[in-house]
Amino acid sequence: MFRFACKTLLHIQIQCRSNALLDTNASFIRCLQTVARSDLSSESLERQSLTVSYLVSSCGLSLEKAISASKLMKIKTTERSNAVIDLLTCHGFTKSDITTLVYRFPRVITFDPVKIIKPKIEYFESLGFVGPELPKLVCSNVQILHCSLNKQIIPLFDLLRGYVKTKENLHCALKRFMSIRTGNQVTCNLVSCNLEKVFKPNIKTLITLGVSDEHIGKVIMLEPRLLYSPVDEFVKVADKIIRMGFEPSNMSFLMAVRSMTCLGKGKWEKKKDLLISFGWSEKEFGLAFRKQTMIMLCSEDKIRAMMDCLVNKLDLKPSDVANCPNLFLCSLEKKIMPRYSLIVGLKSRGLKLNNLPLIWILSIEKKRFESMFVTPFIKEAPDLILVYQCQVMEKQGLGKQHHSSLNI
Incomplete structure (x- = not known):
C-alpha cells in the first residue's frame, strides 16, 4: 500500500512540476507523509489521486491545498467537474475566481451544473450581479451555491432587498456577512x-x-x-x-x-x-x-x-x-501623548493658552487643535512644534524622511 501511495504521489509530483505548480520538494515530502499515515484502500488512493490531480491541474490549487481539499470531497469522473468549470467560466469567473471558490468550498465542482448551479447564477444575474460582481458575490459567500434557491436564497434576498433597497447595498450586506472560516472550513454563512x-x-x-x-x-x-x-x-x-x-x-x-x-x-x-x-x-x-x-x-x-x-x-x-x-x-501614542507633551512644553515657556481644560484639548479634532496650538507658536517655540510634528509623523510611519517638509 505504501509503495502504491509513493508511486501515486510521485506521478502527481512529476505532473505538477511540468505545470510549474509545485514550489518545493519540501511540500511534496509533507504531502507524502500525510498520505502514508492514512489507512486508505487502493481504490480510495486512486480516487484521491484523480481528485488531487484535477484540483491542481484544472482548478489551480497548490498540491498541499489540493490534498487538504480532497479529504472533503472525491471526484469519480471529471465530466461533471469540467461542466461546472465551463459554466462558471461562461458567466465571467476567471481562473483566479475558480481557484478561490474551489479552495473555499471544494464540493462545488461535484454539483450538478444544470440543476443546482445554473438556476442560482441566473437568479443572481437577474438582480444585477453581472461581470466581476457575480464571482465576487459567490466567492464571498461560497455556500450560497449549496442552499436551496426557492426555500432559502430567494426569501432571504427578498427580505434584505426590502430594507437595503439597492443592489449595491445588498452586495454590501452580503460582503459584511462573509463566511467565518478556519482555513477552508466554512463554519457560518449568511444564507445558513x-x-x-x-x-x-x-x-x-x-x-x-x-x-x-x-x-x-x-x-x-x-x-x-x-x-x-x-x-x-x-x-x-x-x-x-x-x-x-x-x-x-x-x-x-x-x-x-x-x-x-x-x-x-x-x-x-x-x-x-x-x-x-x-x-x-x-x-x-x-x-x-x-x-x-x-x-x-x-x-x-x-x-x-x-x-x-x-x-x-x-x-x-x-x-x-x-x-x-x-x-x-483614539491612540495614546499617535494623539494623546504628543498633544499633552506639546501643551506642557508651551505652558513651561509661559505662553498663553487661554486656560482651556486639558480634557477638551485632547478631545478636539486635529485641524482645530493645530490651528490653536501649533500654527500660532511656530515662531515662538519652533523646537516644541518640531518635536510634536515628528512624534505624530513617526507614529504614523512617515519617518524622518519627512522632517524637511515640516512647516516651521
Whole structure:
C-alpha cells in the first residue's frame, strides 16, 4: 500500500512540476507523509489521486491545498467537474475566481451544473450581479451555491432587498456577512441562518420597539450578524439597553445592542468593572456608554492603558473622562501623548493658552487643535512644534524622511 501511495504521489509530483505548480520538494515530502499515515484502500488512493490531480491541474490549487481539499470531497469522473468549470467560466469567473471558490468550498465542482448551479447564477444575474460582481458575490459567500434557491436564497434576498433597497447595498450586506472560516472550513454563512426562526423574529422585535426600516437597513448593511443572535437573548439585550436610557428610534440604540451582543454578559461585566475600578460610578458609566457605545468594544488592555494614562498620569478626573468617551477610540501614542507633551512644553515657556481644560484639548479634532496650538507658536517655540510634528509623523510611519517638509 505504501509503495502504491509513493508511486501515486510521485506521478502527481512529476505532473505538477511540468505545470510549474509545485514550489518545493519540501511540500511534496509533507504531502507524502500525510498520505502514508492514512489507512486508505487502493481504490480510495486512486480516487484521491484523480481528485488531487484535477484540483491542481484544472482548478489551480497548490498540491498541499489540493490534498487538504480532497479529504472533503472525491471526484469519480471529471465530466461533471469540467461542466461546472465551463459554466462558471461562461458567466465571467476567471481562473483566479475558480481557484478561490474551489479552495473555499471544494464540493462545488461535484454539483450538478444544470440543476443546482445554473438556476442560482441566473437568479443572481437577474438582480444585477453581472461581470466581476457575480464571482465576487459567490466567492464571498461560497455556500450560497449549496442552499436551496426557492426555500432559502430567494426569501432571504427578498427580505434584505426590502430594507437595503439597492443592489449595491445588498452586495454590501452580503460582503459584511462573509463566511467565518478556519482555513477552508466554512463554519457560518449568511444564507445558513434560519430565516423564519431567527432572522425574521429579531427584525420583528426591532419593529415592535419602534426601530425604523431605514435603521434596520443600516444594520443589515453594517452588522447583519446582530440579527442572527438567539431570539430570547436578543430580546433581553434590547430591553436592557432601553433601561439604560437609549431610545429605539435612534441609531445609537442599535449600536448599543450590537456592543452588548458582541461581548456577551461575562465580558461586558468584566469591562464595566474595569472602568468602575478607575473611579467611575454606575451613572458615569451609563453616561459614557450612551455617548459612545464603541467604548465597550475596546480591548481590556486598551481600556486599562487609557484610564491609567488619563486618570493616574495626566491627573484628569474620572468624571471628566466619562464625559469624553471618544478618547477611548483614539491612540495614546499617535494623539494623546504628543498633544499633552506639546501643551506642557508651551505652558513651561509661559505662553498663553487661554486656560482651556486639558480634557477638551485632547478631545478636539486635529485641524482645530493645530490651528490653536501649533500654527500660532511656530515662531515662538519652533523646537516644541518640531518635536510634536515628528512624534505624530513617526507614529504614523512617515519617518524622518519627512522632517524637511515640516512647516516651521
